[in-house]
Amino acid sequence: MNSKDQILNSIRQHSQVKYDRPVIAPDAIQFSDKVKQFIDESKRVGGDAVLLKDGEDVNQLIANLYPDAKTIASNVANITSTMNPDLVDTPRQLNGIDLGIVEGEIGVAENGAVWIPQNVKERAFYFIVDHLIILLSKDKLVNNMHEAYKMQQFTGYGFGVFISGPSKTADIEQALVKGAHGAKGVTVILL
Amino acid sequence: MNKNHVTSAERFLKDKEGAQWHNETLWITREKRDKMAMGIPEWEELRELASSIKMHAITHLDEYLLQFAEAAEKNGATVHWAKDATEHNEIVLDLLRKHNAVKVVKSKSMLTEECCLDDFLCDNGINVIESDLGERILQLLNQPPSHIVMPAIHLKRQIIGKLFEEKLHTEEGNSDPTYLTGCMRENLRQEFLSTEVAMTGANFGIAETGDVVVCTNEGNADMGTSQANVHIVSMGIEKVIPDRDSLAVFTRLLARSATGQPITSYTSQYRKPRKGGELHIILVDNGRSDILGNKEHMQTLKCIRCGACMNTCPVYRRSGGYSYSYFIPGPIGINLGMLKSPQEYYTNLSACTLCFSCNNVCPVKIDLGNQIYRWRQSLDSIGKANPAKKMLSNGMSILFNHPGFFRSALQMAPVVNKIPRPLKYNKFNKWGEGRELPEFAPETFTSWWNKNVKR
Numbered sequence A: 001m002n003s004k005d006q007i008l009n010s011i012r013q014h015s016q017v018k019y020d021r022p023v024i025a026p027d028a029i030q031f032s033d034k035v036k037q038f039i040d041e042s043k044r045v046g047g048d049a050v051l052l053k054d055g056e057d058v059n060q061l062i063a064n065l066y067p068d069a070k071t072i073a074s075n076v077a078n079i080t081s082t083m084n085p086d087l088v089d090t091p092r093q094l095n096g097i098d099l100g101i102v103e104g105e106i107g108v109a110e111n112g113a114v115w116i117p118q119n120v121k122e123r124a125f126y127f128i129v130d131h132l133i134i135l136l137s138k139d140k141l142v143n144n145m146h147e148a149y150k151m152q153q154f155t156g157y158g159f160g161v162f163i164s165g166p167s168k169t170a171d172i173e174q175a176l177v178k179g180a181h182g183a184k185g186v187t188v189i190l191l
Numbered sequence B: 001m002n003k004n005h006v007t008s009a010e011r012f013l014k015d016k017e018g019a020q021w022h023n024e025t026l027w028i029t030r031e032k033r034d035k036m037a038m039g040i041p042e043w044e045e046l047r048e049l050a051s052s053i054k055m056h057a058i059t060h061l062d063e064y065l066l067q068f069a070e071a072a073e074k075n076g077a078t079v080h081w082a083k084d085a086t087e088h089n090e091i092v093l094d095l096l097r098k099h100n101a102v103k104v105v106k107s108k109s110m111l112t113e114e115c116c117l118d119d120f121l122c123d124n125g126i127n128v129i130e131s132d133l134g135e136r137i138l139q140l141l142n143q144p145p146s147h148i149v150m151p152a153i154h155l156k157r158q159i160i161g162k163l164f165e166e167k168l169h170t171e172e173g174n175s176d177p178t179y180l181t182g183c184m185r186e187n188l189r190q191e192f193l194s195t196e197v198a199m200t201g202a203n204f205g206i207a208e209t210g211d212v213v214v215c216t217n218e219g220n221a222d223m224g225t226s227q228a229n230v231h232i233v234s235m236g237i238e239k240v241i242p243d244r245d246s247l248a249v250f251t252r253l254l255a256r257s258a259t260g261q262p263i264t265s266y267t268s269q270y271r272k273p274r275k276g277g278e279l280h281i282i283l284v285d286n287g288r289s290d291i292l293g294n295k296e297h298m299q300t301l302k303c304i305r306c307g308a309c310m311n312t313c314p315v316y317r318r319s320g321g322y323s324y325s326y327f328i329p330g331p332i333g334i335n336l337g338m339l340k341s342p343q344e345y346y347t348n349l350s351a352c353t354l355c356f357s358c359n360n361v362c363p364v365k366i367d368l369g370n371q372i373y374r375w376r377q378s379l380d381s382i383g384k385a386n387p388a389k390k391m392l393s394n395g396m397s398i399l400f401n402h403p404g405f406f407r408s409a410l411q412m413a414p415v416v417n418k419i420p421r422p423l424k425y426n427k428f429n430k431w432g433e434g435r436e437l438p439e440f441a442p443e444t445f446t447s448w449w450n451k452n453v454k455r
Helices: A003-014 A032-042 A056-067 A145-151 B004-016 B018-036 B043-058 B061-074 B085-098 B110-114 B117-123 B134-140 B157-168 B177-193 B220-225 B244-258 B300-303 B309-311 B312-319 B330-340 B342-350 B357-363 B368-377 B387-401 B403-412 B443-450
Strands: A047-049 A070-074 A099-103 A107-108 A115-119 A131-136 A158-164 A185-190 B078-082 B105-106 B127-130 B199-202 B204-206 B212-216 B230-236 B267-272 B278-284
Touching: A003 B043, A003 B061, A003 B078, A032 A047, A047 A107, A056 A185, A056 B244, A070 B300, A107 A145, A115 A131, A115 A145, A115 B117, A145 B244, B004 B157, B004 B267, B004 B342, B018 B244, B018 B309, B018 B312, B043 B134, B043 B300, B061 B078, B061 B204, B078 B085, B085 B117, B085 B199, B085 B230, B085 B278, B105 B177, B110 B117, B110 B230, B127 B134, B134 B177, B134 B357, B157 B177, B157 B230, B157 B267, B177 B220, B199 B220, B199 B330, B212 B244, B220 B267, B300 B330, B309 B312, B309 B330, B309 B357, B330 B342, B330 B357, B330 B368, B342 B368, B387 B403, B403 B443
Parallel strands: A047 A185, A070 A099, A099 A131, A131 A185, B078 B278, B105 B127, B105 B199, B199 B230, B230 B278
Antiparallel strands: A107 A115, A115 A158, A158 B267, B204 B212, B212 B267
């Protein structure tokens, strides 16, 4: 008997009372102003979120937010960049990018997380850049994770990630440090 | 490592300042968790749901594992089944050899810790790089983690500064956490960029879709897996949950319970391998299926490894992870150790005041304190009852079962007040260690009542 069958047999042998699946429909938290809640929460998790004002140019806003960024990479249409991350041969070539700009699909007001189904050639891009900007339509904000998972979609790449603020660690004496391995800063621009 | 919690804890407490810092720091984490929980009106409903989902999943484990494996393979992953640690380790080594890999970059995984994978791979000539900052520090110090979420919580920054001076050639005397973290970022960046194989654990496996879900704050799991061509996932069979609706519940509870964050920085869902790469998922039993047959302790399989029971435990906070002999400390570790080998790990049972605080913070409502109590009741049956305590218990049983005997004993009790100290507090009186006997009243309550109240 192979290990798979041994494990399954052992499970069947030992299982006793079976429990039913509960109905998963909690009366989950709602926010009267999702935009404000999302922005507040993004700041609380060490990131940032800004609302693009009427008539404001997104490229100008990005330039104002990160005036020192030299290598700027994005595959988003009409976004000013110095390189297209989809043109690299290996993910290693993405090392050393100051600023990456990507699009998010769902924003979650309760925790500042943004769902990004892989929409660049290398998934490394979301993690390896020094600073990350996520562009998100403010119409795509939901209240909580239950709503988010109802909407979650994948692209053909078969990878996706919820990002909530920058990479961080507190492994040395519980002192919070941003930029453990991934982005040192994450800013969500709500369009 | 000393096998006795009491003596190990004594050693931990010798460094008074360090012990106090440990206690207070973990308590702050507990307070952060409380703040988060109170911010969610439906918190208790979520805990109840999480518990029910897990009870359902672990009692339908065969079905969900098959569904998960089928979905994962349809996504292009390869699923391996390992009945124990040895088989798991062999599968990993085989995969590494197949790819001529001499190095593997790992993210944090308590399961690989359970399987002693790092040592096994090192013995077989593989360079293992732990990439979680805390885990990397411990690997360089050749120490095991002392907490399942904050592995290096027992270390002061100066020790880490010294270590980095030696290993990473950092500035002398600089133990600033931001500086040290930055140095490790640079150092490990090179390891990420040059690895062929990356390993992660799994927080959840979704049966419906075959997704492997990995939650980290540092992004180290993603840094490794997004560079390497081969991603190996080690996943305990109890990690499988039915669907994404279930996942929603757990992503709301995990980080809030663990560190007091609303969610981890990264919640990554791995469905397909990287283009041209490979995704291997090893489903590991290693004793888990046996636990299903243990009605009194099967709830331990609900555990999502958040560490909240450690942060709240008054004994863990004041004795540190190394005082426990099992590799997972705290209330959940006491129970998992007993399930692994009672003869080896029974001394951990003393590390509990039965305050039940762990029960109240556990996001999946494991009856941790009740289980410890039940294990204690069974100590005699495995031949591990403390002889002195057993004798005392037998004595008390006689005393409390014979009212006449009890009354005369009470009347005589004040005599104890006059017994010279060395006769009361000596090596034969275990209970006298660190405890003071209260002064017995000159008269019993019954006799006072009869004299003054009763007519």
